[in-house]
Amino acid sequence: MLTLHDCLESGNGHKVRLLLALLGRDFRLELHDIHSGGTHRPAFLALNPNGKIPVLQLEDGRCLPESNAILCYLAEGTAFLPEEPFARAQCLSWLFWEQYNHEPNVAVARFWCHHLEMTAERRVLLAKRQAKGHAALKLMDDHLTARDWLVGDGATVADIALYSYTSVSAEGGIKRDGYPALTQWLARVEALPGFIAMAPWNG
Amino acid sequence: MLTLHDCLESGNGHKVRLLLALLGRDFRLELHDIHSGGTHRPAFLALNPNGKIPVLQLEDGRCLPESNAILCYLAEGTAFLPEEPFARAQCLSWLFWEQYNHEPNVAVARFWCHHLEMTAERRVLLAKRQAKGHAALKLMDDHLTARDWLVGDGATVADIALYSYTSVSAEGGIKRDGYPALTQWLARVEALPGFIAMAPWNG
Numbered sequence: 001m002l003t004l005h006d007c008l009e010s011g012n013g014h015k016v017r018l019l020l021a022l023l024g025r026d027f028r029l030e031l032h033d034i035h036s037g038g039t040h041r042p043a044f045l046a047l048n049p050n051g052k053i054p055v056l057q058l059e060d061g062r063c064l065p066e067s068n069a070i071l072c073y074l075a076e077g078t079a080f081l082p083e084e085p086f087a088r089a090q091c092l093s094w095l096f097w098e099q100y101n102h103e104p105n106v107a108v109a110r111f112w113c114h115h116l117e118m119t120a121e122r123r124v125l126l127a128k129r130q131a132k133g134h135a136a137l138k139l140m141d142d143h144l145t146a147r148d149w150l151v152g153d154g155a156t157v158a159d160i161a162l163y164s165y166t167s168v169s170a171e172g173g174i175k176r177d178g179y180p181a182l183t184q185w186l187a188r189v190e191a192l193p194g195f196i197a198m199a200p201w202n203g
Numbered sequence: 204m205l206t207l208h209d210c211l212e213s214g215n216g217h218k219v220r221l222l223l224a225l226l227g228r229d230f231r232l233e234l235h236d237i238h239s240g241g242t243h244r245p246a247f248l249a250l251n252p253n254g255k256i257p258v259l260q261l262e263d264g265r266c267l268p269e270s271n272a273i274l275c276y277l278a279e280g281t282a283f284l285p286e287e288p289f290a291r292a293q294c295l296s297w298l299f300w301e302q303y304n305h306e307p308n309v310a311v312a313r314f315w316c317h318h319l320e321m322t323a324e325r326r327v328l329l330a331k332r333q334a335k336g337h338a339a340l341k342l343m344d345d346h347l348t349a350r351d352w353l354v355g356d357g358a359t360v361a362d363i364a365l366y367s368y369t370s371v372s373a374e375g376g377i378k379r380d381g382y383p384a385l386t387q388w389l390a391r392v393e394a395l396p397g398f399i400a401m402a403p404w405n406g
Contacts, residue, residue, distance in 0.1 A: 073289070
């Protein structure tokens with residue numbers, strides 16, 4: 001059976017759990033505490049030298065880090081990863097955009113709001129991340145104004161990867177008022193058979 | 204013919220030009236000045252709403268942004284993107300790692316050293332990026348100690364994506380002394396038939 005090394009607060013982890021749920025795949029969940037340095041100890045670094053969850057571990061022990069690479073691996077051969085070359089490339093384009101433009105702003109703002117003491121200096125940095133997070137949500141909203149899904153006519157790994165942190169953006173002070181197409185798209189993802197929501201924050 | 208919207212100083216652009224050269228593919232190069240706001244004007248935003256190069260434009264006008272998505276699109280069906288599912292996923296894992304852990308540190312340090320006035324405040328931020336850049340190079344060096352290539356037995360999109368900014372890391376104050384396996388790997392990429400180097404910085 002597949003093992004997912006994960007942490008329930010993580011949107012990067014939720015993406016993978018969401019896809020596994022939509023695909024109806026069984027897996028074993030192994031939770032790690034990312035706040036106490038657990039992912040930087042030798043036992044975890046043997047799974048992922050980069051010291052981050054999620055990591056997908058195959059039955060034979062091989063490990064795959066990076067949430068979006070895991071999504072593509074699990075989605076191969078299903079409708080969540082189109083066969084048609086340009087549609088597939090568009091999915092990848094959204095996944096790379098997510099890791100560079102969306103996650104470092106929307107997810108990091110959420111993490112800071114929950115975990116870090118809000119000094120005056122950090123407040124300035126947080127405001128910058130929030131502004132870039134809004135720019136990311138605006139870009140998605142513009143794109144979704146004329147479309148139901150990010151790529152093509154159905155849900156793909158692009159929608160799954162972008163759902164998780166977008167759905168909790170307000171926890172980082174990035175409200176979604178004024179992004180109507182984005183709000184409708186979130187509801188569309190939530191209506192997929194097998195959908196599971198992000199876990200409540202316990203930090 | 205393919206058109207590549209690009210800027211010669213960019214390692215993200217170089218990755219794509221390098222793969223096109225290794226594949227022996229013809230393309231038209233359209234250069235944009237990323238420093239004067241050219242990529243944020245309406246004509247460019249119609250190609251990529253995210254306002255960034257590189258963008259691959261197909262003959263029919265369709266556009267694909269995100270350097271690593273472009274690499275996968277061009278490499279499909281060649282040895283640079285393995286068919287075997289786990290090897291393919293490992294390539295993607297390196298590509299996502301590159302955009303989250305390597306580029307924002309190694310490339311951004313280089314950009315700041317060339318373009319931004321070095322205030323005391325910025326010097327502190329630069330030192331943090333350089334430290335994370337070193338951590339990225341160390342992780343690659345450790346991985347390459349027992350291997351010739353990042354994934355499998357030959358060059359893949361993972362090697363191409365990670366070559367460009369690694370080869371000019373010293374321009375951002377991140378020297379490669381002490382990473383012998385990394386240095387040998389760079390030479391291995393440079394020996395590939397058709398290899399082209401990063402253009403000299405004109406900033």
